[in-house]
Amino acid sequence: MSSNAAAWLPSPRADLVVGPAALHEPGPGEILIRSRAVAVNPLDDVKQWTGDLMYRWLGYPAVLGEDVAGEVAAVGEGVTRFAVGDRVAAYAVGMERGRRHEAEGAFQLYVVVREDLATPLPDGLSFEQAAVLPLAVSTAATALFQDDQLALRTPTADAAPTGETLVVWGGSTSVGSNAIQLAVAAGYRVITTASPHNESRMRELGAELVVDYREPGAVAAIVSGVGGRPLAGVVAIGAGSGDAAVRIAATAGTRRVALLSPPVAFTTLPRRGGPSIAFLRAMTTIGLSQLATQARARRHGINARFVWGSSLMTSSVGPMLWEEYLPGALAEGRHVCAPAAEIVGEGLESIQHALNLLHAGVSARKLVVRL
Numbered sequence: 001m002s003s004n005a006a007a008w009l010p011s012p013r014a015d016l017v018v019g020p021a022a023l024h025e026p027g028p029g030e031i032l033i034r035s036r037a038v039a040v041n042p043l044d045d046v047k048q049w050t051g052d053l054m055y056r057w058l059g060y061p062a063v064l065g066e067d068v069a070g071e072v073a074a075v076g077e078g079v080t081r082f083a084v085g086d087r088v089a090a091y092a093v094g095m096e097r098g099r100r101h102e103a104e105g106a107f108q109l110y111v112v113v114r115e116d117l118a119t120p121l122p123d124g125l126s127f128e129q130a131a132v133l134p135l136a137v138s139t140a141a142t143a144l145f146q147d148d149q150l151a152l153r154t155p156t157a158d159a160a161p162t163g164e165t166l167v168v169w170g171g172s173t174s175v176g177s178n179a180i181q182l183a184v185a186a187g188y189r190v191i192t193t194a195s196p197h198n199e200s201r202m203r204e205l206g207a208e209l210v211v212d213y214r215e216p217g218a219v220a221a222i223v224s225g226v227g228g229r230p231l232a233g234v235v236a237i238g239a240g241s242g243d244a245a246v247r248i249a250a251t252a253g254t255r256r257v258a259l260l261s262p263p264v265a266f267t268t269l270p271r272r273g274g275p276s277i278a279f280l281r282a283m284t285t286i287g288l289s290q291l292a293t294q295a296r297a298r299r300h301g302i303n304a305r306f307v308w309g310s311s312l313m314t315s316s317v318g319p320m321l322w323e324e325y326l327p328g329a330l331a332e333g334r335h336v337c338a339p340a341a342e343i344v345g346e347g348l349e350s351i352q353h354a355l356n357l358l359h360a361g362v363s364a365r366k367l368v369v370r371l
């Protein structure tokens, strides 16, 4: 095993800097991965450019990153599902409270991950394409299946139809593409939103009806698509989706809404210079919009809760997803790693470039760096 290096966040609101990093041993129930591909997420951008608004406990320098695919380089005590050399994808949880932050952040060559948040990869699936999966599929599963969220029936290889519909607002996001597939695999009929250029992709993933979320009549079109049949819940993904989701739930008749995004996309905020007028305005909008959404939800007896994608780490959803569902579903092609990966560079130095592109919103695909 050679030496390790990481793309460090040296201080708040700074570019990542590549430098040496300790080579950590995997602990009990953990594996060490030689990373071959990482993807960037809005979460990384938010942490990098909003300072200590989130993940205050991280400290500096920090290693960000959640999505990793590569080969197992070492296994910790008690690991039974993996051996050295296996090809895997994993959800790296180094940013979460109580974890070994430097060892478990994805933006490094050797990353420690939990065995129960990793899946073997079939030979035909590239590391680059697999790297789009971890945070997105984990967040989608948390929203759909966790007891304190929509608590839907879980996916299987041959689920019988439930007779219920799920609305996924934001199906063309990474999280939404996974939510559609998971819900269909659990036997739900899915109605989703996307721009017209993504409609056929949404149908390929299993959505029955696709509505353009920018159309003024989107909420009415979805309610009409539900058609008075039982509605299992609404998943709200994308800036500003919460209010639309609660309106759909109130009209189409469900009490369960899972909120995944703030009312304002943090990526629209200016990057440098600390608190600014734009930042304060965005925070005010977020606060007021959330109050309005919650007030509307309460009026209709709707339980609209914010999803924290990492909470599957400590619930039964984590093992259900990573140990039971994904290995078979990926091997048999029942679950695809969507959206398509766009490889934007090679080497740790390219991760900052990928984050710059994410912030600029230049690509609808998932931005991936080869390592």
Ligand SMILES: NC(=O)c1ccc[n+]([C@@H]2O[C@H](COP(=O)([O-])OP(=O)(O)OC[C@H]3O[C@@H](n4cnc5c(N)ncnc54)[C@H](OP(=O)(O)O)[C@@H]3O)[C@@H](O)[C@H]2O)c1
Binding pocket: 041, 042, 043, 135, 136, 139, 169, 170, 171, 172, 173, 174, 175, 176, 193, 194, 195, 196, 198, 213, 237, 238, 239, 240, 241, 259, 260, 261, 262, 307, 308, 309, 310, 363, 364
């Ligand atoms: N709560 C959590 O734990 C958690 C975890 C992960 C992500 N998230 C949040 O989930 C959201 C999606 O993240 P992601 O990485 O999956 O996104 P992504 O893959 O970057 O999604 C980009 C796509 O989203 C669609 N979109 C943009 N604005 C939208 C809106 N207002 N409503 C509906 N769709 C919209 C666009 O598709 P079209 O081209 O079809 O317009 C765009 O191409 C973000 O807000 C992110 O912060 C939350």
